[in-house]
Structures are given as structure tokens and as C-alpha cells.
Amino acid sequence: MLTAAIMFLLLVVAVWTDLDRHKIYNGNTYTGIALALLIATVNSYWGGGEQMQRLLGSIQLSDAAVGFFICGSIMIVCYVFFSIGGGDVKLIAMLAAFFGLQKGIEAMLWTFIIGGALGLVTILWTVDFRTLVRRFFQRVRSIILLQTIEREEGEEAVGAKPLYLAPSALVAAVIVQFNLLDRLGWI
Template sequence: MTSLPLFLLFALLGAAVWHDVRARRIPNAIVFPGALAAFALHALLPAGDGLVGAQVGGLGLLQSLGGWGLGLALLLPMYALRMMGAGDVKLLAMVGAFVGVDQILAVALVTLVAGGVLALVFAAWQRSLRRLVGNAWQMAMHTTASALTGSLVAPVTPPQAASGRLPYAVAIAVATVGCMLWIGVHGKLPL
């Protein structure tokens, strides 16, 4: 019974990955009920350290809500810049509702690293690695010029050719599962 919340999270992540790989979207029918289930589980389970760890149990509704809010806030700027889809942002928020405010930051950081690796693999597979590197170079030069002058040099123009739509649910799932396994073995995340 103590593994049920973890299995539920992994099942929801699996469904999100399946939809994202197949249709490049993550349905609200996965993320919203998933977040509500996380809120309910953390509010109703006996007090503990979360989904994995020394004392598996509920974090409490406030920790779950905080994790959801922080998960949403961490990727929202990337959505605003059109670098990520809304489903990806909502999926990380749902993960935050499961793992709580203390662990979502580490999960998000690992997600960004996993997303970078996934972007490189995906670009190489689609034979658009040169375009990806060119786009990254363009953004880095714009950011550097803006930082050196202390102001926005020119409006950020989107790259002429996008590198492709990335199934980012894969990165979120890999990071979440990896972090949960790390906690299961080591007791806490190093961050």
C-alpha cells in the first residue's frame, strides 16, 4: 500500500510519455486528475517523508500544493518564450504535487539536463544537429550582447528553422524516476 502513490505517479508519467511521443501533446485528462490525486494522497496518507525514503507517507496538502506551484513556476517562463508546450509545464506541476516543494527543484534541474541530452539525441536522429547548434549559438550571442551592453540589443527573433518539436515528457519522466530511485537508495537528493 505504501508504494501505491509512487506507482500511480509512474503510471501517469508513462501515459504522458506515450501521448507526447505519439501526438506531441500531453492531455489535461492526465495532468489534472493526477495533480488532484497527489493532493488527496498527501492530505490523507499518514505523515511521512513523501513517496520514497525512510518513512514513506504523506507530506501534507500544503507541501503538495507548494510542489505543484513551484513545478508550474519553474517551466512557465519557457512556455512564455514558446520554448516549451503548456502540457510539459502542467506535467512538471503534477510531478511537483507528488514529490512536494522540497524535491521539485532537484527534479526540475535534472529534467533540464535530461531535456538537453534528449534535444541532442532527437536532433541527431532527425539529422538537424547543425540547426540545433546554430539556433543555440544565435541565442547565446544575443544573450551575451545584451548582457555586455546592459540592455536588450534587439528583439529576440525566433530561429529561421526550428530544430523540431521535442517530446519533453520523456525528459520529465526520466528525471522524476531517476530522482525517486536516487532517494530510494541514498535517502535524499544531493541538491
């Protein structure tokens, strides 16, 4: 339980800074990664009895390290090829260090699903419908004809709206930590 409380506190700070300043600070994510690995180390080597494990609510060090490495590596690929922010990379790696590999991947996927849905709503809310439809068909045509699309002068890229992954990661962490889909009977 202590581990979850620390993780959610760090996530709330990340959400606040992401929404307020469009940044997820290294101090927040590096602290979270270090604490997650430290707590997992304590749990693995000095965990004591069942009472200590209930208090910490942590995973084994090997699971935390593998989750951190795999999810962090996936996010680095997203950073290089898909313009994900560096803070988002470290935030998802931090979540995986707290959750471990399986739940870390689940949290990462939920973050992408929720973030993508919020991004779509933002685009639909802020871009004129005719512009959106016109750009969609231009994009399909360019893919078929293997062409590139030149932006018209003064036209903002439809996908250039900021995508806040920290709030999506917080919701994803709640879904994973409390096993909400199972509790709601959705799976």
C-alpha cells in the same frame, strides 16, 4: 508506495501520448494533480499510523501544494518566454505535487537537463554539420553586433525540432524517486 505507483502510471501515459500524438492531455495531468493533493491531504489529516504512511508513501499537503505552486509557476514563465508546451507545464506541476518542493525542483531540473541533452543529440543527428556551425557563428556575430538573423528561404530553424519533455520527466522521476545518484555513488 501507492503514490509512486500512481505517479509512474500517469507518467507512462504522458510519455505515450507525447511520443505518439505530441500532446500531454489535461485529463492525465489534472487527474495526477488532484490525486497527488488528495493523497497528501489524506496523509496529512487522516494518515493514521506508520503502516498507512508506508502504504501511501506520500508527503504532507503543505509540501505538495507549495511544490505544485512553485514548480508550476516556474514552468508558466518557461511557457510564456521559452515556448514550452502547456502540457509540459502541467506535467512538471503534477510531478511537484507528488514529490513536494525540494524533490519537485530536483525532478524539474533533471527533466530540463535530460531534455536538453536529447534535444542536442536530435539537432546533431538531423542537421548538417556545416549548417550547424555556420548558424552558430551567425548567432554569435548577431549577438555581438546586436542584430537579428533572417532565415534563408526554405531553411528550417535549427531549434524547431520537437522537444519531448515527458520521456525526460519519466527518467527524472526515476532518478529522484529511487535516489539513483546516491545509490550509484555519484554524489
